[in-house]
Amino acid sequence: MIKIYAPASIGNINVGFDLLGAAISPKNGKLLGDTVTIKSNNTFNLNNTGKFAFQLPKNIKKNIVWKCWNHFCKIIGKKILISITLEKNMPIGSGLGSSACSIVATLVAINKFCNKPLNSRQLLYLMGVIEGEISGDPHYDNVAPCYYGGLQLIINENNYISQSIPFFKDWIWIVAWPGIKISTSSARSILPLKYDKKICIEHSRLLAGFIHASYTQQSKLALKLMKDIIAEPYRMQLIPNYLKIKKQVLNLGAINFGISGSGPTIFVICNNEIIAKNISKWLSKNYLKNNQGFVHICELDTKGTRIIGE
Missing domain, CATH: 3.30.230.10 (Ribosomal Protein S5; domain 2)
Known part of the structure; x- marks a missing residue:
């Protein structure tokens, strides 16, 4: 076996x-x-x-x-x-x-x-x-x-x-799945077929900078560069109250926030265990839609x- x-x-x-x-x-x-x-x-x-x-x-x-x-x-x-x-x-x-x-x-x-x-x-x-x-x-x-x-x-x-x-070992990752489904094909179809040249250049700058920051272990720089200008502007409409939730979680002390893959799971990055627990509790009360949903405080596997x- x-x-x-x-x-x-x-x-x-x-x-x-x-x-x-x-x-x-x-x-x-x-x-x-x-x-x-x-x-x-x-x-x-x-x-x-x-x-x-x-x-x-x-x-x-x-x-x-x-x-x-x-x-x-x-x-x-x-x-x-x-x-x-x-x-x-x-x-x-x-x-x-x-x-x-x-x-x-x-x-x-x-x-x-x-x-x-x-x-x-x-x-x-x-x-x-x-x-x-x-x-x-x-x-x-x-x-x-x-x-x-x-x-x-x-x-x-x-x-x-x-x-x-390389990754940052002090980052604490939180994932929250609300208990609802978004198909990958649907989440991909909502994206534009073409992007403006400025967006493409900006995306290249952000990704290249993030890779550089990862290899040189510059956590603050990596976090500043972790912006989603390709998918989030379009996919956030698939997640109810996305911007309000993002704002609240950042106010609670998160150092980064985003959509995991195609969604609707969101991920949060913290560098403090107490903050991570507080955010996890808040998401459990305010993001989950049913009893199948879950919130996990994670590390990279x-x-x-x-x-x-x-």
Whole structure:
């Protein structure tokens, strides 16, 4: 039996639309992600469990795990007879890399079961391709950090798909999912097809500066540059009272605030545990829409996808 866990992730991180992503873990030690278990079997079988299994499609061929299995079988040229159990603990359409969790955990588990016929780059490439079937375009800002852990810069140039970059260890990350869904494809379709040249230049300046600040460990500079001029101006209309919530959280002492991936999850950065707890309490009372929603105080997950239960 093989059991693989894949962590949640924050895509974009304001300044790096489709180019930056960070894996996260709650500071209290809880797992925030999906788990996939594989056993030998005489036929292919898929079981769905977990808190958010009810959100998965009834048609097995529309299940992302089946798609991963099917792609993998085609690549190696034979059908793999296994029983897969997906423990779906990440809400779909949350903006926390839910699809990435399932894709990465499944492909890593199948590859290990088959004695690793694919190397890490081949696996990551396939992860991006399958992710693209859901969102409309292959992208790696969730699958790369989910797979490798830490903060990842997406290169996507020949053999270089992503690279790990330094992060600030004193930053405390808060994620708040209100309990409602925004599909990635819908959140992408709301964006302009073309951007003004000034916006493109400004985005390049912000991202380049952030990467420089990360490598030189200039926290204050990095925070000043963490602005979303590509997605936030358009996606904030999908999140009720977004600007009011942002203003209040910053007033409570947050040092940065943004939309996680496509939303509706928001992320907050603090550098003080007391402030982080106060903001977490405020978000729990004022941002969650139902009892499925959650708020977690997190740190960056440096392990990425891993075997558990051994």
